[in-house]
Amino acid sequence: MNNENLVQHEELSDILFPVEIKNTADHFSETGFSDDLSKCVYLPKQNKIVQFCGRSYHLVHNRALILPVYEKMKAIFGETGFNTEARSYDDKRFYVKFTIADSLHTVIRGDKICPEVIIRNSYDGTVKQMVGIGYVRQICANGLMAFTSDVTVSTKHSKKYGAIHLEPIFKKLENMEVKLDEFKRLSDRIVTPEELKKITEEIRTKSGIKYPKKMIDSAVLNAKKEMYQLGAKMSAWLLYNGFNYPLNHYETKLLPEEVSRIDKRVLGVIEKTLALN
Numbered sequence: 001m002n003n004e005n006l007v008q009h010e011e012l013s014d015i016l017f018p019v020e021i022k023n024t025a026d027h028f029s030e031t032g033f034s035d036d037l038s039k040c041v042y043l044p045k046q047n048k049i050v051q052f053c054g055r056s057y058h059l060v061h062n063r064a065l066i067l068p069v070y071e072k073m074k075a076i077f078g079e080t081g082f083n084t085e086a087r088s089y090d091d092k093r094f095y096v097k098f099t100i101a102d103s104l105h106t107v108i109r110g111d112k113i114c115p116e117v118i119i120r121n122s123y124d125g126t127v128k129q130m131v132g133i134g135y136v137r138q139i140c141a142n143g144l145m146a147f148t149s150d151v152t153v154s155t156k157h158s159k160k161y162g163a164i165h166l167e168p169i170f171k172k173l174e175n176m177e178v179k180l181d182e183f184k185r186l187s188d189r190i191v192t193p194e195e196l197k198k199i200t201e202e203i204r205t206k207s208g209i210k211y212p213k214k215m216i217d218s219a220v221l222n223a224k225k226e227m228y229q230l231g232a233k234m235s236a237w238l239l240y241n242g243f244n245y246p247l248n249h250y251e252t253k254l255l256p257e258e259v260s261r262i263d264k265r266v267l268g269v270i271e272k273t274l275a276l277n
Helices: 062-077 167-174 181-188 193-205 213-230 236-249 256-273
Strands: 007-009 020-023 039-043 048-053 083-089 093-099 105-108 111-122 129-139 144-146 151-155
Touching: 062 093, 062 111, 062 129, 062 167, 105 181, 129 167, 181 236, 193 213, 193 236, 193 256, 213 236, 236 256
Parallel strands: none
Antiparallel strands: 007 083, 020 039, 039 048, 083 093, 093 111, 105 111, 111 129, 129 144, 129 151
């Protein structure tokens, strides 16, 4: 599996198809199953099983998770006030973004960010149901790239956890304020050649980060390229985004939830090395 296997949908409704929890025996009447496989997640429209599970598995339909956020976005920003992106993997993992592209905020001259709402869900239990507010970056017409979540609510696929609580997200949406403090702190911190080398080597050699090694040199080159484009000095902000760019734009085996985990680890290395946390 890799990110090129993600399906880009033209309409949000494409990922709102029916889904059911059924008894496994309904489909395999002559086969016995252990208790933790007694149920299955079934897609009637596709006649497809995407997960075997036990009785405690809590299925969250995309309609229940995504539509309340979508309606809230329309109420606040209007139907044309945001861009929608919907992707899926094998009819069982789902990734939605609502980007408020017109709400641009300057970090440094020529370098702007805008807020977005990120939603993830899965019907096979591999991805937590999650709604978060983060930021994307637009620089020199090179397109958008992800940043880190500002507010996130999530829960596991288990009945004891219940439904996800969207109130914190709705409250943040009602008072959409982009906090530039962290971005400014990163952009103000100049990175010396020695610090750049130290950060790069830690990302390259620390196994827990899991940054694809073949992309590390490209990441540093991306940061230096933007430095020259913007006529700025190398900063923690440019270095972070240099590593962020390949994660989000190169063809890799990483799915969005894995990209987010690696991205946060990279930011952690940069902040720790430069004493920013």
